[in-house]
Amino acid sequence: MKYISTRGQAKPVTFTEAVATGLAPDGGLYLPESLPSIVGRLDEWEALDYRGLCLEFFKLFATDIPEETLHRIIHKAYDSFTNPAIAPLKTLDDNLFVLELFHGPTLAFKDFALQVLGNLYEEQVRRTGQPITVLGATSGDTGSAAIHGLLGRQGMKIFILYPDGRVSPLQERQMTCTGADNVFPICINGTFDDGQHALKEIFGDQEFRRRHALSAINSINLARILAQCVYYIHGWLRLPRGKREDAVFVVPTGNFGNIFAGYLVRRMGLPIANLRAATNRNDILHRFFTTGDYSVGEVRPSHAPSMDIQVASNFERFLHFHQQGDSARVREIMQSFRDTGRVHFENFENEAFSSSCTDDSGIVEIIRRVHRDHGYIVDPHTACGFTGIDPSRPHVVLSTAHPAKFPDTVNTAIGQEPTSPILEKLKTLQVRNYPLSAETADIRSFIETHSG
Ligand SMILES: *Cc1c(COP(=O)(O)O)cnc(C)c1O
Numbered sequence: 186m187k188y189i190s191t192r193g194q195a196k197p198v199t200f201t202e203a204v205a206t207g208l209a210p211d212g213g214l215y216l217p218e219s220l221p222s223i224v225g226r227l228d229e230w231e232a233l234d235y236r237g238l239c240l241e242f243f244k245l246f247a248t249d250i251p252e253e254t255l256h257r258i259i260h261k262a263y264d265s266f267t268n269p270a271i272a273p274l275k276t277l278d279d280n281l282f283v284l285e286l287f288h289g290p291t292l293a294f295k296d297f298a299l300q301v302l303g304n305l306y307e308e309q310v311r312r313t314g315q316p317i318t319v320l321g322a323t324s325g326d327t328g329s330a331a332i333h334g335l336l337g338r339q340g341m342k343i344f345i346l347y348p349d350g351r352v353s354p355l356q357e358r359q360m361t362c363t364g365a366d367n368v369f370p371i372c373i374n375g376t377f378d379d380g381q382h383a384l385k386e387i388f389g390d391q392e393f394r395r396r397h398a399l400s401a402i403n404s405i406n407l408a409r410i411l412a413q414c415v416y417y418i419h420g421w422l423r424l425p426r427g428k429r430e431d432a433v434f435v436v437p438t439g440n441f442g443n444i445f446a447g448y449l450v451r452r453m454g455l456p457i458a459n460l461r462a463a464t465n466r467n468d469i470l471h472r473f474f475t476t477g478d479y480s481v482g483e484v485r486p487s488h489a490p491s492m493d494i495q496v497a498s499n500f501e502r503f504l505h506f507h508q509q510g511d512s513a514r515v516r517e518i519m520q521s522f523r524d525t526g527r528v529h530f531e532n533f534e535n536e537a538f539s540s541s542c543t544d545d546s547g548i549v550e551i552i553r554r555v556h557r558d559h560g561y562i563v564d565p566h567t568a569c570g571f572t573g574i575d576p577s578r579p580h581v582v583l584s585t586a587h588p589a590k591f592p593d594t595v596n597t598a599i600g601q602e603p604t605s606p607i608l609e610k611l612k613t614l615q616v617r618n619y620p621l622s623a624e625t626a627d628i629r630s631f632i633e634t635h636s637g
Contacts, residue, residue: 193512375623477533
């Protein structure tokens with residue numbers, strides 16, 4: 186299996202190369218050159234546990250990795266999950282199901298992909314003998330999931346920039362209380378955008394980048410998307426047989442990464458009736474799916490901060506399919522989007538998707554209602570998935586975070602604070618971070634000193 190760039194101007198690469206590179210050299214995102222069908226495999230896959238299914242799925246894509254290596258990578262990846270089902274499907278009522286994706290070490294769905302990615306990087310270091318330095322900027326969840334994916338691994342250092350005072354205290358603890366020597370949480374005196382800016386400059390310095398074997402951790406790595414495909418199949422196979430083909434999968438969405446994975450498995454033949462993109466008040470994707478208008482607005486802070494995004498980076502992967510693989514057209518659309526901040530699709534229609542949008546008061550109201558009706562506590566991101574559910578049709582809401590990560594909003598809604606043993610333990614551990622200015626030169630010299 187080869188991987189091609191959405192922009193069509195980079196040479197096709199192997200799975201291993203696509204994972205090591207992240208972004209394609211032409212600025213596009215990698216996708217498989219053709220999608221295998223999984224229709225004939227579903228009966229046989231029904232008997233597999235999560236790890237077994239994950240291995241079978243990756244065998245279709247990671248064709249340049251020997252099977253026993255892949256087996257090791259995948260089996261280890263889910264050892265840090267606290268629920269034996271890995272992604273349990275909870276039944277709230279006859280037609281309402283929640284796919285819980287928060288049983289990993291940082292209590293959000295990003296662990297599914299970043300634990301696998303950490304193991305893939307480790308394999309790369311073993312094979313090439315070259316250590317790597319991973320660098321990223323975060324406004325919260327991605328940074329902690331990345332840190333926990335790389336924690337304590339040989340031959341890898343990870344530097345994560347986060348804005349001082351602008352991530353939640355729990356998120357900060359998740360990044361800074363690991364006790365691991367290869368982890369450098371850098372608390373910058375600036376905003377998330379300042380962090381992104383410094384990062385861009387550092388990655389733009391080719392010589393520095395090569396010398397430190399710098400690698401970016403972000404939502405565009407293909408391995409992340411593939412790892413996320415697995416829980417859609419697993420969840421679908423756990424539904425009662427009579428409900429499977431009518432089920433709507435509802436996905437709290439920001440960067441379009443999680444829901445894009447659902448779209449990919451649907452294209453491979455998993456009979457998902459519909460995928461609903463559930464946004465918070467940052468509704469660019471909702472506007473797109475309802476009017477065909479994709480235009481950036483201002484990012485507005487919300488109760489579901491990990492979805493406070495306007496430019497959904499994985500959208501380009503969807504465009505590839507929407508434009509029937511016409512890479513010249515994808516380039517043109519992306520260029521015009523960069524120039525004007527807006528693209529309009531005439532007569533946009535796509536039977537795969539629907540969408541919804543929930544503002545902050547809606548989030549609080551839903552947390553209260555779901556708790557009252559079902560005795561179940563959802564986090565503010567998951568809450569967005571509960572807007573506009575038709576009870577006559579089966580729905581699976583993907584739960585992207587544990588409610589204990591967002592105690593304040595949950596407390597406002599139901600007057601109690603959910604807890605998690607993992608988060609309670611964090612409160613007793615020593616914080617270790619590295620405060621720096623947001624100046625590129627300072628950050629660069631910090632990496633220089635600590636990455637050797
Ligand atoms: C990252 C995140 C999301 C958004 O996921 P995308 O793949 O960016 O759409 C939703 N909920 C939580 C809790 C997250 O951490």
